[in-house]
Amino acid sequence: MKYYIKLSLILLIFCAVASGILAYVNSLTEPVIKDRKAKEEVATRSELIPDADFMEGKMADGTAYFVATSKATGDTLGYTFIAAKTGYSSKVQTMVGVDKNMTVLKIKVIDQAETPGLGANCTQDWFLKQFENRQATDLVVDKDGGTVKSMAGATITTRCIATSIAEQIAMLKVAIGGAE
Amino acid sequence: MRLRTFPGGVHPHDEKHYSASSPITLAPLPAKVTIHVSQHIGSPSSPVVAVGDEVKTGQLIAEASGFVSLNQHASISGKVTAIDRFPHPCGTSSLAIQITGDGEDKWVELADEADYMNLSANEMKSRIAAAGICGMGGAGFPTNVKLSPPEDKPIDTVILNGVECEPFLTSDYRLMMEHADEIISGLKLIMKTVNARQGIIGIEANKPDAIALMEKKLKGEANLEVVGLKLRYPQGAEKQLIYAATRRKVPAGGLPMAVGVVVQNVGTAFAVYEAIRYRKPLIDRIISITGEGIKKPSNLKARIGTAFSELVEFCGGASMEIGKLISGGPMMGFALPSLDASMGKGSSGLLLFGKKAARLLDEKSCLRCARCVDVCPMNLLPSLIASAVKYKDLDKAVEAGLNDCMKCGSCSYVCPAQIRLVQWIDTGKIRYAEAQRAKK
Amino acid sequence: MMIVVLQSSASLMSVIGAPIVIIGGLGLIFGLILAIASKVFEVKLDPRVEQIIAALPGANCGACGKAGCAGYADAIVHEGADICACAPGGPAAAALIAKIMGKEAGAMDRKVAVIHCSSGGHNNTKWKYAYQGIESCKSAVNIADGPNLCTWGCVGFNDCYNACVFDAISIDDQGLRHIDPDKCTACGACVTACPRKLIMLIPQNQHVHILCSSKAKNPLAKQLCGTEKPCIGCGLCSRKCPVQAITVENNLARIDYSKCIDCGLCATVCPTKAIGDIKAGKRKKAEIVAEKCIGCTICAKICPTKAISGELKQTHVVDKDACIGCEQCVAKCPKKAIELV
Amino acid sequence: MKDKYIVSSAPHVHDKTTIPMVMWNVVIALIPALVFAVYYWGLRALVLTLLGAISAVVTEAAIQKLRKVPVSVSDGSAFLTGLLLAYNIHAGAPLWLPIAGSVFAIAIGKQVFGGLGTNPVNPALLGRAFLLASWPTLMTAGWVKPRTGTLSGISNVDDIALNLQSVSPKAYELVTGATPLKVVQSLRDSSFVASINSSATEGVDIANRIFTNITEMNSLKNLFWGNIGGCIGEVSAFALLLGAAYLLYKNIIEWRIPLFYVGTVFVLSFLFGPIKGSGYSMMLPFFHIFSGGLMLGAFFMATDYTTTPLTKNGRIVFAIGCGLLTMVIRLVGGYPEGVSYSILFMNVMTPLIDKFTVPKAFGRIKK
Amino acid sequence: MGYIGELFVMAMTAIFIQNFVLSRFLGLCPYLGVSKKLDSAFGMGMAVIFVMTLASAFTFLIYKYLLIPYNMIYLQTIAFILTIAALVQFVEMVIQKNAPALYKSLGVYLPLITTNCAVLGVAILNTKAIRTDGITAYNFLDAVLNGFFSGVGFTFVLLAMAGIRERLEFVDMPKSMRGMPIGLILAGIMALAFYGFMGFKI
Amino acid sequence: MSFVKELSKGIIKENPIFVIVLGMCPTLAVTSSVQNGIGMGLAATFVLICSNIIISLIKNITPEKIRIPIYITVIAAFVSIVDMAMAAYVPGLHKSLGLFIPLIVVNCIILGRAEAFASKNNMLASLADGIGMGLGFTLSLVVVAAIREILGAGTFAGIAVMPKTYEPMLVAILAPGAFITLGFLMALMNMMKEKK
Secondary structure (H helix, E strand, C coil), X not given: CHHHHHHHHHHHHHHHHHHHHHHHHHHHHHHHHHHHHXXXXXXXXXXXXXXXXXXXXXXXXXXXXXXEEECCCCCEXXXXXXXXXXXXXXXXXXXXXXXXXXXXXXXXXXXXXXXXXXXXXXXXHHHHHCCCCCCHHHCCEHHHCCCEXXXXXXXXXXXXXXXXXXXXXXXXXXXXXXXX | CCCECCXXXXXXXXXXXXXXXXXXXXXXXXXXXXXXXXXXXXXXXXXXXXXXCEECECCEEEECCCCCCCCEECCCCEEEEEEEEEECCCCCEEEEEEEXXXXXXXXXXXXXXXXXXXXXXXXXXXXXXXXXXXXXXXXXXXXXXXXXXXXXXXXXXXXXXXXXXXXXXXXXXXHHHHCHHHHXXXXXXXXXXXXXXXXXXXXXXXXXXXXXXXXXXXXXXXXXXXXXXXXXXXXXXXXXXXXXXXXXXXXXXXXXXXXXXXXXEHHHHHHHHHHHHHCCCCCEEEXXXXXXXXXXXXXXXXECCEEHHHHHHHCCCECCCEEEEEECCCCCCEEECCCCCECCCCCCEEXXXXXXXXXXXXXXXXCXXXXXXXXXXXXXXXXXXXXXXXXXXXXXXXXXXXXXXXXXXXXXXXXXXXXXXXXXXXXXXXXXXXXXXXXX | CHHHHHHHHHXXXXXXXXXXXXXXXXXXXHHHXXXXXXXXXXXXXXXXXXXXXXXXXXXXXXXXXXXXXXXXXXXXXXHCCCCCCCCCCHHHHHHHHHHHHCCCCCCCCCEEEEEXXXXXXCCCCCEXXXXXXXXXXXXXXXXXXXXXXXXXXXXXXXXXXXXXXXXXXXXXXXXXXEECCCCCCCCCHXXXXXXXXXXXXXXXXXXXXECCCCCCCHHHHHHHCCCCCCCCCCXXXXXXXXXXXXXXXCCEEEECCCCCCCCCHHHHHCCCCCEEECCCCCCCCEXXXXXXXXXXXXXXXXXXXXXXXXXXXXXXXXXXXXXXXXXXXXXXCCCCCEEEC | CCCCCEEECCCCCCCCCCHHHHHHHHHHHHHHHXXXXXXXXXXXXXXXXXXXXXXXXXXXXXXXXXXXXXXXXXXXXXXXXXXXXXXXXECCCCCHHHHHHHHHHHHCCCHHHCCCCCCCCCHXXXXXXXXXXXXXXXXXXCCCCCCCCXXXXXXXXXXXXXXXXXXXXXXXXXXXXXXXXXXXXXXHCHHHHHHHCCCXXXXXXXXXXXXXXXXCHHHHHHHHHCCCCCEXXXXXXXXXXXXXXXXXXXXXXXXXXXXXXXXXXHHHHHHHCCCCCCCCCCHHHHHHHHCCCHHHHHHHHCCCCCCCCCCXXXXXXXXXXXXXXXXXXXXXCCCCCCHHXXXXXXXXXXXXXXXXXXXXXXXXXXC | CHHHHHHHXXXXXXXXXXXXXXXXXXXXXXXXHCCCCHHHHHHHHHHHHHHHHHHHHHHXXXXXXXXXXXXXXXXXXXXXXXXXXXXHHHHHHHHHHHCHHHHHHCHHXXXXXXXXXXXXXXXXXXXXXECCCCCCECCHHHHXXXXXXXXXXXXXXXXXXXXXXXXXXXXXXXXXXXCHHHHHHHHHHHHHHHXXXXXXXX | CCHHXXXXXXXXXXXXXXXCCCCHHHHHHCCCCHHXXXXXXXXXXXXXXXXXXXXXXXXXXXXXXXHHHHHHHHHHHHHHHHHHHHHHHCHXXXXXXXXXXXXXXXXXXXHHHHHHHHCCCCHHHHHHHHHHHHHHHHHHHHHHHHHHHHHHHCEECCEECCCCCCCCCHHHHCHHHHHHHHHHHHHHHHHHHHHC
């Protein structure tokens, strides 16, 4: 019996030491990660709608959106939000900036793990550029008869991005309408 | 008439035109015969004569040693001049008794039993045994053994094999055409020995006149019947013939008696008739000397033990440069290294091929085209067996049917890559036997 | 200062406390479960089996007669199989296994394969017919007794060569097979591969072999043999053998290696050169060092050719012409007074 | 040795068929399809095909030289692989595409395994899958219209077009710019149908009209003769049937695989082929059989000796699997056409099928 | 579609579309190592299915009821691997004692599985996976079934591979290709063949 | 054996990927670009070095029965540290390596070296072994990644190296390309071995 207790204790010690160290490392890195994430989000938001202040709001499903107001005038310039949907092999997250009329100003993919060379090309400029100046109704992929040009061999990713944005704009409309 | 057949098989050109129309000719008495002590499946016969002994035609010179064995008789009269190894009709060499003839052909005394049909079954069998008859289709199973099934395996059907599905060969065909009555009597005798209800003569469709003749002769015989069979090789293989004629499947590894059937070659039936009626031992048979390389393709009635070279000479010799000699049919027969061998009880033919026909194409790698699978009458996977043997995986080979193969040659015949499937399988069987021995 | 440390350590504790408890707890629980389970579900496994597997060469050649090396290891431990049975591993493996098993390695005579036929090459075979078929001896011998005239001799399709996994068999430009005794591990694969049973395992320290297996009688044997060096069963070797190690049966001479002293005399007398002697011409002759010889006559008694003569207590002399270099005397001389030159 | 008789194991007679005969006969059987292709698309189709075939032969010869084994390109197998690969490319493809495909097909599809008879999957199909994965745009864009017809095979496209162009430009673009299977695939997609017209019911109605049109007799005729957009070799069902009949007559291919493959597609397309709102139609199975690469696949690719099961029952399982997968990919998959992937997939399954369909030897009772 | 439909999608994804071996590159060592013979591939496959299912269940429980409540997701790697290692060893001992026959056919592969990244992979993926609605995380049943289906997918390609490799035993392959290289190239070919399932809309 | 010898053997003679054939999963999964390959290689090298050191130090106090769980705990701890550190300081790389960072735990190289080397040798030798093996691993990853990236994207570490007209062979950076590239590299190794 003593032998077993000894075994268990050794394992216990190892586990305890390991987890202790990890916890300590985590306490160091966690704030860094959070901080960085937050900063990145802010940076992306300002990239989508420059020279603006942002104010957080909540949509019906609890996801956040931001109202952008001009730093200079205080007018509402538009909104930013994150649209997310499962693409081919991962959840593709896009941050979108829209103006007051819900026309897309600019989008940026902030998270994806799609197939390299195919779906992963969704971060390329030519692809993202085409979303600009579109209404939610225009967000239909060419394969479905729309005008959003799909990436070679990655219709699913394209479709996922387009529809997620369209859906999120619809939600935003409700949220804003609700607020007003 | 609806032709019956079996699944699988191939359609080689039957090539019977060489000798089909030549009637049975009596070959001249040979000056010398060599009679092998093993012309059959089972233990070799043991010689009962010594060098220097005088023998008469039909005299017993070697007797059966054991249950599955055979009596051998002198096929000419003369003096025993050697008991030594001589070339065997299957290509190898083995122990044989050589008799140098005196040219007189003095026979032992024969009988003529008028009431031969009413002898007891045991008497018939003992006469068959005494006459040293074995299956004359090639395999050479002692006939009396085949006709003595155990008590618990009653036989209801006797099938006479007049299929002769091997290309070239015409000896059975000529026998049927010229000795139909004797064959039918033989069939009846065989039926009596095993107490069978019905008798069937199976004949392939390329011998319509033989079918017609037999049908005419059997008219009015309620329990006898001629079955026409599709032209397809190996229609004459025992299990395939039984299936085609009766739709019964002989279990793998089993004998025809398991489904109540006995199959005998028409030549055997003829020999049985002669043995029971005249007590004549099996000392001669019909042999087809044919092929593109012989001057006069013929069907000869020749004495057992006659050298092939003598038969070829009698048929006018070779008509072209010979590339290959085959004892038996081209599908399952043996290629001979020389004409020195002498004919045996199972020698149904001797084929002479020219140089061009004899050459085989080189073996290529298997394409997996599965033609061999499609034609295998035993429903096996020949290409898989062969490659398993080639790469020394005997378990796989057995799984694919190594032990079920009867080496009919259909697979090798069709293989577009010219793979020697039968030879591989044969090698596999030898290796398997070795492995089994090593295990013990 | 103290306070800061205390504070930080307190906060550190609060950070790492819960994880330590939880993961440590997991470790404790798993450790306990495994420990107890290892007792409850214990199955006795002999560690020696694994050790032996490690000691074996892992060729899985089957020379030991077991199913691969693991099977052999199992058999050694559980069935008491012979520890010297591993041919490829040789004495080295046997010694290792012996150590593991706590036994002494028995004296293992290293064996080597020898081909008892001098024919078989493309220019050195007389053919009976033109063979077309699988290029394998095992397949070829089944057709009309094989394509070569001599039904005892080498068929020449290299089944032995293909069976050897140690690269010990080579084929020369004449198409003849040679076995490299250094590479040969006596695994026996070629022995079973040869359908004519021409290959045998023979103690490695023997160098004289009858290179024929033909049982044919005199004139025939020569007619059949491709190299025309058959054993004709004349019995000359048998008569000349100083130790009666050669017997002739069925027109074929065979050496009894338990008697053979490797002197090579038979090879010199064979009229058909059917006896091969690897050391031929390389044998040194015995010479007695006069200073050391005490004249015990042991060597004279042992010499198979009576090449040593000398009276008791006298320095002995070797008759150089009669000496065949069998080295028997060298081994037996108590004073190590015999040298080879 | 020369003056000796030849001795070999039985049998001593042999069927005349040899591997080169088989291969070149298949090549012959494929020529009508090429003739049709050249008629419809001009010499470029011929050039692409020859490039594919010749580069396959060159690759095989080069690799065999490197491996120091006998060069066996005269048996026609490499030529056939290259030919079949080129048949899977459309006439608008760049000239280097069939070359790249052939090199891959021969090198990785065949020679790394040791050459003829050893490859686990059909090299031509592997080459096609490689091209499709490597250059998806080049493989799926730039279809060329046949000389007298339309890409989609709808013969009265102008009538519809006039009608459609005003009502739904999207539908018009689809009908004039895609292969028949692509049109059907799009029409099966509810989101596409919804986007055809601003009015939902109108959209469904237009979709249905196109669907009926593409599966009616006139379009079927186009499909049958090959008057549609498609790959070089798969275009004319008629030409392929002609070749297939030749092969069946020559006993080079066996009936089981084509019959069960086409049969499965027939049944499944009848049951599951209709789009929402359209009824069952006896024309639909014929549409699916004549369109795309099915004819080429069923008669020339799925019957490839090396990569299909040895056993007779296994071949039936294989063919049904191919048919099932083809229809699954066509009806719910990401590609409009599924013939090559379905055969490729079943090729991978072949050893397993073989393993589980070992036939019972004559007279053996199953355990 | 309903839950059954969702499960069907999950199964199809795990077996064909996002196959663990061919698409996610998980579990390659045993895939290449134990695919030489069908029998052993089958044993290995069954062992993997068994362990992956069990591991999915245990790790999911630990994740949900231990790591999340105490905010210690960063410890998931260490916690999961400990759990899996202990689990495999425990199962091995139980089988060895109570079912020697099973142990002979399946148990010998168990030690190989501890370091099979497919098992840890599925455990981690389960915590990240989202159900088909795109929002909700996997529940316990989802996780267990996903583990099971992933194991089935692994076994499926393992068997197919073993079938091909058994066949390749009977061909004259270039010597340098034998073994690992041909295993990898075959895997590549199979991955290409599996591309047909890409983009399924079920 | 000298320190340098231990260090160098992992690079060619006992290359963990091409010769010992360990750690295939990340080799195939993360080598779609050279950056990823280097990142993964360095991460694994770090873990390998640390775990080798620790295990060689604790080898005498680990009971046989729970040897493996302890080794895994040690390795998992280092992997987690790497995971967190990368998330904090090189988030881009962390993102693209994804799942395969925690999976370093079960990378056969690490446990394999722990079992085969560190548990039998002293700290210094283990350190050398860790560095050597890690570098060998990294080097192999870079080779595989370079081939795949150049063929599949026309770039090397993100820099265009192929002529403009080159149509990237996408399959090279997809799963089949990974398998086939590694397969051929191994065949090449075999061929070189045979020649010797």
